[in-house]
Amino acid sequence: MSENIVWHETTISKVDRQKQKKHKSCILWFTGLSGSGKSTLANAVEKKLILQNVHSYVLDGDNVRHGLNKDLGFSDEDRKENIRRIGEVSKLFLDAGIITLTAFISPFREDRDLVRSLVEEGEFIEIFVNSSLETCESRDPKGLYKKARAGIIPEFTGISSPYEQPEHPELTIETDKLTIEESVAKVLQYLEEKSILGVR
Secondary structure, eight states: OOSSOOOOOOSSOHHHHHHHHTSOOOEEEEEOOTTSSHHHHHHHHHHHHHHTTOOEEEEEHHHHHTTTTTTOOSSHHHHHHHHHHHHHHHHHHHHTTOEEEEEOOOOOHHHHHHHHHTSOTTSEEEEEEEOOHHHHHHHOTTSHHHHHHTTSSSSOBTTTBOOOOOSSOSEEEETTTSOHHHHHHHHHHHHHHTTOSOOO
16 A cells, blocks of 8 residues: 555545435445345345435445456455455445445455445444355355355355355345345335434
8 A cells, every 4th residue: 555645535425425415325235145036136226216216326246347357356365455446436426415325245245344434333233135055056146056065166155165144134035935126125114213314
């Protein structure tokens, strides 16, 4: 890290941007196994937010690896760096006054806690998209579990690499028991209860 850089305070603050947008900003961090429904849920929630004129953006794991993180693989070290970068990007979106929805497996608690530590209390909302391994594997929308079982994909979360479940998530959504509509409603209810969707 260079020693010759100084943080430059902007004229317009995060609070100013939130007032302009008429809602607070936060990070909705969807975490869970591959196939648990993270991306599906994040996109469905954003669709509802847009209908309410809420400024939002979805950062999806696969999409980010096509650009910003295309130099990273799936070793433990690369997974950590993947989440670190996404945390920093999410913090920028947060400062811009945007509700940021991230859909990443993010298997390690330490990495998720690192992102939480980057922002103020209440701004990082960990949403555990909980679905049994059996259900995720039966869905297998990308055929990844099949490849992992065949040894084609090494270090695959849930099969040959661990997933550390959140210990105290703000929300747990059991997508193998709830419909997508019910799941979206739980997220929106939380945002309403925390007065995130309206700046008073």
